[in-house]
Amino acid sequence: MDNAFIAKWFSWDHRMPLKWHRAINRFLRYSRVGAQLNPASFRWGGMANIEARMNLFHLASQCAEFKVPGDFVEIGCNVGESSVCLQHIVNTLAPEKNIHFFDSFEGVPETTGKDAELHVYGKGDMSTSLFAFYDTFRRAGLAQPEHVHQGWFEETIPQYLPEKISFALLDGDLYSSTNHVLPHLYDRMSPGAVCMLGVYYDDTVLSRPHTIPQYKSPGVKMATDEFFAGKAEKVSVLYAGEYSNGYFRKR
Numbered sequence: 409m410d411n412a413f414i415a416k417w418f419s420w421d422h423r424m425p426l427k428w429h430r431a432i433n434r435f436l437r438y439s440r441v442g443a444q445l446n447p448a449s450f451r452w453g454g455m456a457n458i459e460a461r462m463n464l465f466h467l468a469s470q471c472a473e474f475k476v477p478g479d480f481v482e483i484g485c486n487v488g489e490s491s492v493c494l495q496h497i498v499n500t501l502a503p504e505k506n507i508h509f510f511d512s513f514e515g516v517p518e519t520t521g522k523d524a525e526l527h528v529y530g531k532g533d534m535s536t537s538l539f540a541f542y543d544t545f546r547r548a549g550l551a552q553p554e555h556v557h558q559g560w561f562e563e564t565i566p567q568y569l570p571e572k573i574s575f576a577l578l579d580g581d582l583y584s585s586t587n588h589v590l591p592h593l594y595d596r597m598s599p600g601a602v603c604m605l606g607v608y609y610d611d612t613v614l615s616r617p618h619t620i621p622q623y624k625s626p627g628v629k630m631a632t633d634e635f636f637a638g639k640a641e642k643v644s645v646l647y648a649g650e651y652s653n654g655y656f657r658k659r
């Protein structure tokens with residue numbers, strides 16, 4: 409399966425400086441300004457960059473191609489940019505699989521406990537709408553998805569999770585969201601299934617001192633590492649610039 413659809417959807421092909429950028433860049437170089445202009449990388453806004461989407465493509469397409477038993481789930485889908493990538497992969501490689509999408513579409517809930525202490529997110533951050541989510545599918549030329557579960561994860565999970573999971577994208581940003589969802593996902597993942605963890609930022613593997621706290625979402629690693637203490641699986645970091653993620657494969 410080609411992955412060029414990601415480059416097209418995220419306008420990566422247009423990342424080379426355009427003619428007028430190059431003219432200004434020549435002036436900046438001449439003036440010894442250590443910066444240059446580039447076109448924006450996203451056509452639709454952007455919760456990730458092309459590297460993060462390519463990582464998603466490789467992990468999800470393996471599970472689809474090798475028929476790891478179960479359905480696909482995405483927990484935290486926002487406007488659906490990652491969702492359309494997953495849908496395209498399933499349509500092409502494993503059309504017998506369902507995809508279940510979960511989000512409040514109202515952003516993150518009120519922060520309490522560790523999330524409140526971390527002070528990275530506040531209630532309603534990343535708020536969007538169900539309309540925007542469906543519209544992303546329409547713009548990608550995909551049919552409207554069937555299994556969309558709107559609500560707080562604490563209310564929709566595990567109730568609406570499929571019995572068996574082949575691939576999961578867990579992208580909830582908070583300690584509380586990760587802490588609630590991860591054990592349920594883990595229990596239902598088939599051997600060989602993969603879970604990609606949005607914003608699993610590990611300073612010891614890849615330090616990014618200048619990256620803003622939202623791109624590090626420290627609660628994700630905290631909850632994930634607590635969960636995996638003593639388990640056979642290991643979480644690996646996936647380089648994707650400021651949007652680096654993590655993943656594990658179920659034994």
Ligand SMILES: C[S@@+](CC[C@H](N)C(=O)[O-])C[C@H]1O[C@@H](n2cnc3c(N)ncnc32)[C@H](O)[C@@H]1O
Pocket residue numbers: 455456483484485486487488489490491510511512513514515516517534535559560561562579580581582585606
């Ligand atoms: C980073 S965004 C997801 C981005 C998307 N996966 C992508 O790559 O384009 C995180 C999403 O998780 C949702 N979220 C976080 N905690 C939640 C909770 N407890 N219940 C419902 N939604 C939650 C937010 O509404 C937000 O849309």
